[in-house]
Amino acid sequence: MNQLPTGMYQPGTSVVHQMKANIKIFCFLILTGAVLMAETIWGYAVLVLFSGCLIYFSKIGLQTALSSVRRLIWFLIIIFVMNLCFYGPENPWIKIGIFAPSYEGLMQGVHIAVRVILMMVIGNVLMVTTAPLVLTEGMETLLLPLKLFRIPTEQIAMILSVAMQFIPTLFEEADMIKKAQIARGARFDSKKLLDKAGAVMPLVVPIFLAAFKRADELSLAMEARGYRTDMARGQRKFGMPTGFEWLAIITCSILCILQILCL
Amino acid sequence: MQAVIAQHLTYSYLEKSKNRAIDNISFQVREGEFWAILGHNGCGKTTLARHLNALISPQKGELVVAGLDALANANIWKIRKACGMVFQNPDNQFVSSVIDEDLSFGLRNFGVSEEEIPNRVKVALEAVGMAGYEKRSTHFLSGGQKQRIAIAGVLAVEPDILIFDEVTSMLDPEGRRDVLNTMQRLRERGKTIIMISHYIEEAILADRMMLLHDGKILGIGTPGEILPDIELLNRTGLTPPMAVRAYYDLKAAGITLKECPLTNEELVEGLCQLR
Numbered sequence: 335m336n337q338l339p340t341g342m343y344q345p346g347t348s349v350v351h352q353m354k355a356n357i358k359i360f361c362f363l364i365l366t367g368a369v370l371m372a373e374t375i376w377g378y379a380v381l382v383l384f385s386g387c388l389i390y391f392s393k394i395g396l397q398t399a400l401s402s403v404r405r406l407i408w409f410l411i412i413i414f415v416m417n418l419c420f421y422g423p424e425n426p427w428i429k430i431g432i433f434a435p436s437y438e439g440l441m442q443g444v445h446i447a448v449r450v451i452l453m454m455v456i457g458n459v460l461m462v463t464t465a466p467l468v469l470t471e472g473m474e475t476l477l478l479p480l481k482l483f484r485i486p487t488e489q490i491a492m493i494l495s496v497a498m499q500f501i502p503t504l505f506e507e508a509d510m511i512k513k514a515q516i517a518r519g520a521r522f523d524s525k526k527l528l529d530k531a532g533a534v535m536p537l538v539v540p541i542f543l544a545a546f547k548r549a550d551e552l553s554l555a556m557e558a559r560g561y562r563t564d565m566a567r568g569q570r571k572f573g574m575p576t577g578f579e580w581l582a583i584i585t586c587s588i589l590c591i592l593q594i595l596c597l
Numbered sequence: 598m599q600a601v602i603a604q605h606l607t608y609s610y611l612e613k614s615k616n617r618a619i620d621n622i623s624f625q626v627r628e629g630e631f632w633a634i635l636g637h638n639g640c641g642k643t644t645l646a647r648h649l650n651a652l653i654s655p656q657k658g659e660l661v662v663a664g665l666d667a668l669a670n671a672n673i674w675k676i677r678k679a680c681g682m683v684f685q686n687p688d689n690q691f692v693s694s695v696i697d698e699d700l701s702f703g704l705r706n707f708g709v710s711e712e713e714i715p716n717r718v719k720v721a722l723e724a725v726g727m728a729g730y731e732k733r734s735t736h737f738l739s740g741g742q743k744q745r746i747a748i749a750g751v752l753a754v755e756p757d758i759l760i761f762d763e764v765t766s767m768l769d770p771e772g773r774r775d776v777l778n779t780m781q782r783l784r785e786r787g788k789t790i791i792m793i794s795h796y797i798e799e800a801i802l803a804d805r806m807m808l809l810h811d812g813k814i815l816g817i818g819t820p821g822e823i824l825p826d827i828e829l830l831n832r833t834g835l836t837p838p839m840a841v842r843a844y845y846d847l848k849a850a851g852i853t854l855k856e857c858p859l860t861n862e863e864l865v866e867g868l869c870q871l872r
Contacts, residue, residue, distance in 0.1 A: 465693060465698050467693045468698070503688070548688075551684060551686060551689035555690040556692060558684075559692075559702060559703035560703055
């Protein structure tokens with residue numbers, strides 16, 4: 335194995351790597367808000383530019399940043415086609431059965447696809463530049479106010495962190511199961527979308543079983559290593575944001591406000 | 598002093614079932630000893646190991662680990678600190694893909710101070726021969742290296758007893774050698790080691806070995822006492838080591854060595870003495 339799987343942490347010394355995890359997650363949430371509120375082409379252009387800067391400053395490379403997009407290209411195509419064909423049936427270009435592609439559908443498809451791509455890229459930068467357990471502690475810090483309502487924030491953060499860490503592993507496992515099934519005669523090369531979807535179904539059960547087995551073994555190993563839910567773990571202290579971190583928060587906030595004003 | 602004292606230990610996964618995973622097991626492990634527990638799949642090895650790490654509480658009988666009564670709920674976390682456990686699949690033990698992060702997981706759970714953690718991580722990595730790997734990703738390691746990192750993760754907490762639950766079963770020969778050498782080094786440092794395995798050749802490293810079959814102990818003794826007993830091994834469903842089989846084959850052919858060899862080296866030595 336000579337390449338890290340998609341979304342797996344890559345140690346580095348870039349300014350984005352050095353940012354505190356809680357600040358990075360906070361900025362990620364603001365940016366997600368900005369992406370969801372973007373409506374105009376200029377809004378998207380600013381966000382694309384900002385994402386480019388983010389990739390540049392994080393020094394992770396365009397290929398790594400876009401790796402999750404490449405993996406989910408079929409998902410993106412499906413949501414684009416569904417929006418194109420089913421979104422605006424009032425003024426369709428042409429109507430064939432239930433399919434009614436329209437200009438509104440086309441625009442909606444582009445909107446959704448660009449939003450998903452932007453969120454994937456920003457999320458990937460967060461994951462690749464933040465070590466998993468630091469990410470957990472960052473989430474814990476941000477979720478701290480929920481403790482007032484007796485919500486188990488540590489457990490939620492740990493579950494999210496472990497789940498995110500296992501996503502690349504599950505992708506690899508899916509790939510392995512797929513290859514094993516190809517070796518036994520399964521076909522995934524059909525050009526028909528329905529056939530492709532049908533071929534994916536037999537992958538689902540083994541992937542779920544593998545995920546449950548992994549979860550079971552990991553929980554045992556965590557318990558054996560002293561993890562307990564009824565007591566707080568030792569934790570590193572994040573401290574006050576640095577000058578660069580303030581700059582990042584302000585820039586992300588301005589981006590979000592700009593998107594709101596453009597609405 | 599005894600590291601483990603088990604008296605009439607019994608456990609069933611279905612409480613009222615007559616099918617017992619371990620059945621009336623009694624044994625004592627002295628501090629600093631290296632034990633090998635062997636048996637075929639489903640004989641109760643892992644259930645026993647999980648008792649020793651307090652992942653399972655005894656249903657019947659008594660169990661004292663590192664001087665702590667395993668029946669007392671208050672001792673569960675103390676036992677887990679005193680008795681570390683390494684599992685079969687290293688990939689399913691890592692909480693973080695970054696090595697120093699993963700090693701610090703157990704330390705934070707047991708409340709080790711932030712200042713002390715880097716030093717503990719360094720010492721644990723040195724102990725398994727992986728010094729300098731702190732910032733590396735587990736993804737690029739071989740199976741044997743991954744398992745050594747998993748051992749370091751347990752070792753960082755500084756347990757007195759280490760349980761290895763079939764840790765070599767998913768490794769290639771080189772990985773197995775790596776991990777077995779690590780176990781030997783830990784034993785030389787005075788750790789009590791309990792190795793669960795179904796590779797009979799690995800038991801040769803142990804001071805004492807236990808054979809389990811259907812949840813019951815079929816034999817306890819030194820490798821020199823147990824391994825030449827082909828009948829006992831057959832009853833346990835284990836194949837004797839190659840050197841032992843060769844010894845009996847030679848005996849059947851009229852060639853008797855002075856004593857039964859356990860390793861190939863001992864077999865060669867025994868044959869040389871015949872010249």
